[in-house]
Amino acid sequence: MSERLRRLLAALLELDPRSISAETSAENTPSWDSMRELMLAATLEGEYGIALEIDEMERLRSVASILEVLRSHGVEAP
Amino acid sequence: MxxxxxxxxxxxxxxxxxxxxxxxxxxxxxxxxxxxxxxxxxxxxxxxxxxxxxxxxxxxxxxxxxxxxxxxxxxxxxxxxxxxxxxxxxxxxxxxxxxxxxxxxxxxxxxxxxxxxxxxxxxxxxxxxxxxxxxxxxxxxxxxxxxxxxxxxxxxxxxxxxxxxxxxxxxxxxxxxxxxxxxxxxxxxxxxxxxxxxxxxxxxxxxxxxxxxxxxxxxGTAKRVLALDLDNTLWGGAIGDDGVEGIELGAGTPRGEAFADWQRYVLALRARGVLLAVCSKNDPALAVEGFAHRQSLLKREDFAAFVCTWNDKAAALRAIAAELGLALETIVFADDDPVECGLVCRLLPEVEVVELGRDPSRFPERLEMGFWFDTQRATDADALRARSYTARAALERAAASGDLAAYLAELDMVGRVFAPSDPDFARLAQLESKTNQFNLTQRRYSERDLRALRERAVMAACALRDRHTDHGVVSSLVAFVEGDALRIDSWVMSCRVFSRTLEAFMMNAVIDAARARGVRRIVGEYRAAARNGVVADLFTRLGFERSADDPTRFERALDAPTPPLPTFVRSAP
Structure with missing residues (x-):
């Protein structure tokens, strides 16, 4: 995971950047609630200049799926 | 936290x-x-x-x-x-x-x-x-x-x-x-x-x-004062280094236009009751000169406080607040320089800071997105300050009611037709190249062409200002003396000043110049192109006769004395 994505997630989820790994997900992160998931969507759209599709809006539940969604928008190194 | x-x-x-x-x-x-x-x-x-x-x-x-x-x-x-x-x-x-x-x-x-x-x-x-x-x-x-x-x-x-x-x-x-x-x-x-x-x-x-x-x-904590830097904030360049003729402001270059438009925006805020202040590191005597620039919409007297010192801007803003008898919290400070902005941010957290950046065309937007001067209802005090605005609104009503003559009369237009010299050719060439509507022959002279022609041709440039703004040089005309005639080879005018009788004002000057050279007639040409239909009847409106054997040619005899063409533009003193 890039520093850019790590910093972005840390700010949004109010976590220490060092605590974020490829395994971080809504399951193991209490602050990763549905509102923050939407903020994450808006932030990713702004940061990477993409527009998510509606079914992707609800897939931002883990670092792994975020990377997958970004890749599908051509963001290879987020 | x-x-x-x-x-x-x-x-x-x-x-x-x-x-x-x-x-x-x-x-x-x-x-x-x-x-x-x-x-x-x-x-x-x-x-x-x-x-x-x-x-x-x-x-x-x-x-x-x-x-x-x-x-x-x-x-x-x-x-x-x-x-x-x-x-x-x-x-x-x-x-x-x-x-x-x-x-x-x-x-x-x-x-x-x-x-x-x-x-x-x-x-x-x-x-x-x-x-x-x-x-x-x-x-x-x-x-x-x-x-x-x-x-x-x-x-x-x-x-x-x-x-x-x-x-x-x-x-x-x-x-x-x-x-x-x-x-x-x-x-x-x-x-x-x-x-x-x-x-x-x-x-x-x-x-x-x-x-x-x-x-x-x-x-009741709305902002009341807009404190502005000068160099690269109200005009392009440094007044101390470049002098009043060297600063970039007004018609002629895109940046100059953008600075003028920003000045217009600032004046519109003033008309709505926002107090203006200068907060600049400059020699005060030199700083004032910037407002004497012929295209400066802002004048020295538009500013309620004028602080030019070589001290830091935090001190200058304190001086402005003291001079106006207002709290620092009422001030919004706008400057192009990120260093000055950062300093004021740190030293005076009471003051809101707008970093304008480098592009003057974005200054109004940069300021507006802070919504600093928003108010729900204009007060009586605002209305008193808004006299100029009220006058302008009356003018627009006149225009809307269809009384064009009254509208043009109230515009208080002052024109100046002159023989261009070296500093003018860049602007004239720009008009020649950019103008598609008021362009009679589509002959587009470059800056080099114009310089080369200056001995042979009769050239006229025209500048216009009105009660709202100084438009700068808005028209270029190139003509040649051929036998007993003055033939207009190219004539262009900025679309911003169409339909204001400026063409008649300019033709009066051309007729005078032609008489002074002893020619007996003026010849004009109109060559139709994609977008110049607006001037198809220009020469007939200006008292020319269409030639019987060449429909693109128009002629006006100068033998008999004729009254000047009616115009709402008066000559600059």
């Missing part, structure tokens, strides 16, 4: 929506020692925008305690005396309604106004979103004529809300913000379908600033 640290982060112009959301989350219910109890209700999800409201209050020094109404239940919450909202005992309520309730029914405004009455009866201050236009076009223009269409209903509702709410309700100008951002980007449907969000959370920082403006109006 401390309140002060949060305040500082919320003042950052680059605040991200993610940071705003995180800070706002901490302040939703945080304060036992709250200074204001603020309730928010809406027809869609308010969770995100409530955080922006909390941030706005924290940013401007308040300690809020927030109440978030149940999703979509605003009618019940406001109608039921036993509701949780009334149990919260709010000082203020925000009705965060988008356009939808107003599109659904004709009487939505009446209905909302009844809710206001309930709040007023309890002494609760009211804030409300001004509904934005519906993004759906449906069948287009026909919707505008259909009184029951969403587009028509929402437009009508806005007017009625403003009329009924005047002095009672503080409106959040979401209608403008949505239009400014663009309705598609303001509220992409995916955010509503996913979580019923009324707008894309990307725009939370802008929304926070917009809300803050309405809140300042309520608290």
């Amino acid at each position: 401390s309140l002060e640290a949060d305040r500082a982060r919320l003042r950052d112009p680059d605040l991200s929506s993610a940071d705003l959301f995180a800070i706002g989350s901490r302040h939703l219910h945080a304060h036992d020692d709250a200074t204001v109890r603020f309730a928010i209700v809406g027809n869609l999800t308010i969770d995100a925008l409530a955080r922006a409201v909390a941030c706005s209050l924290v940013r401007d020094g308040e300690r809020p305690c927030m109440y978030l109404g149940a999703h979509g239940a605003y009618v019940q919450e406001l109608s039921d005396d036993a509701s949780a909202l009334y149990a919260f005992e709010p000082d203020a309520v925000l009705l965060a309604l988008d356009w939808r309730p107003f599109a659904e029914r004709d009487d939505a405004v009446t209905f909302v106004a009844r809710l206001w009455e309930r709040l007023e009866a309890r002494g609760i201050a009211i804030y409300q979103h001004l509904p934005e236009d519906p993004p759906e076009r449906l069948r287009g223009i026909a919707e505008c004529y259909d009184a029951a269409s969403p587009r028509h209903r929402v437009a009508t509702a806005r007017e009625r809300l403003l009329a009924l709410g005047a002095g009672r309700v503080r409106f959040i100008d979401t209608a403008w913000l949505a239009a400014r951002i663009g309705s598609a980007a303001w509220a992409p449907p995916r955010y509503r379908h996913t979580a019923q969000l009324p707008f894309d959370p990307k725009h939370l920082p802008a929304y926070m600033r917009l809300f803050a403006a309405a809140r300042r109006d309520a608290r």
Whole structure:
């Protein structure tokens, strides 16, 4: 995971950047609630200049799926 | 994290929506020692925008305690005396309604106004979103004529809300913000379908600033002074180094135009009661010269305070506040230089700072997106300051009523026709190359051509100013003496000054010049092109006869003395 994505997630989820790994997900992160998931969507759209599709809006539940969604928008190194 | 640290982060112009959301989350219910109890209700999800409201209050020094109404239940919450909202005992309520309730029914405004009455009866201050236009076009223009269409209903509702709410309700100008951002980007449907969000959370920082403006109006903490740097802020270049002739300002270059347009914007603020101040590191005597520039719309006397020193700008701003007898908190400081902005930010947190950047065409936008001078109702004092604005409005009414002659007379136009010299050729060549409408022959002379022709040709340039602005050089004419005739080879005029009788003013000068050279007639040509139909009859309007054997040729004899062509432009003294 890039520093850019790590910093972005840390700010949004109010976590220490060092605590974020490829395994971080809504399951193991209490602050990763549905509102923050939407903020994450808006932030990713702004940061990477993409527009998510509606079914992707609800897939931002883990670092792994975020990377997958970004890749599908051509963001290879987020 | 401390309140002060949060305040500082919320003042950052680059605040991200993610940071705003995180800070706002901490302040939703945080304060036992709250200074204001603020309730928010809406027809869609308010969770995100409530955080922006909390941030706005924290940013401007308040300690809020927030109440978030149940999703979509605003009618019940406001109608039921036993509701949780009334149990919260709010000082203020925000009705965060988008356009939808107003599109659904004709009487939505009446209905909302009844809710206001309930709040007023309890002494609760009211804030409300001004509904934005519906993004759906449906069948287009026909919707505008259909009184029951969403587009028509929402437009009508806005007017009625403003009329009924005047002095009672503080409106959040979401209608403008949505239009400014663009309705598609303001509220992409995916955010509503996913979580019923009324707008894309990307725009939370802008929304926070917009809300803050309405809140300042309520608290009487609206900004009153715009303190401006000079060099590269009100004109391009440095007056001390470049001199008054060297600064970039006004017609002639795109940057110069942009600075002039920014000056126009600043003057419009002044006309609405905003006090202007100069805060510059300059020699005061030199600084004043900038306002003597012939295209400077701003004049020295437009500034209520004028502080030019070599001290730091924090000290200068203190001097301005003292001179005006106002608190530092009333000042917005705008400067192109990030270093100066950073210094003032750090030393004077009371002053709001707008970093204008390097592109003067963006200055108005940079300032406007802070909503610093927003007010809900203009006061009497504003009206007194607004005399020039009132005069201009009268003029526009005259134009609208069809009385063009009166309109032109009131424009108070002053023209100057002159033989161009070296510094003028760049501007004239620009007119030759860019002008497509008032362009009689499509012969486009370059700067080099013009220089080369200066001995052989008869050239005329024309500058125009009126009561509103100095347009600078707006027309170029190149003619040749051929036998007993003066033949106009090229004539172009900027489209900004069409239909003002400037062409007649200029032709009078050309006729005088032709007579002085002893020629007996003037010959004109019109060659039709894609976009120059507007001047197809120019020469006949100016008293020329079309040639019988060549329809592109026009001629005006100078044998008999003729009265000058009528014009509303008078000669510069």
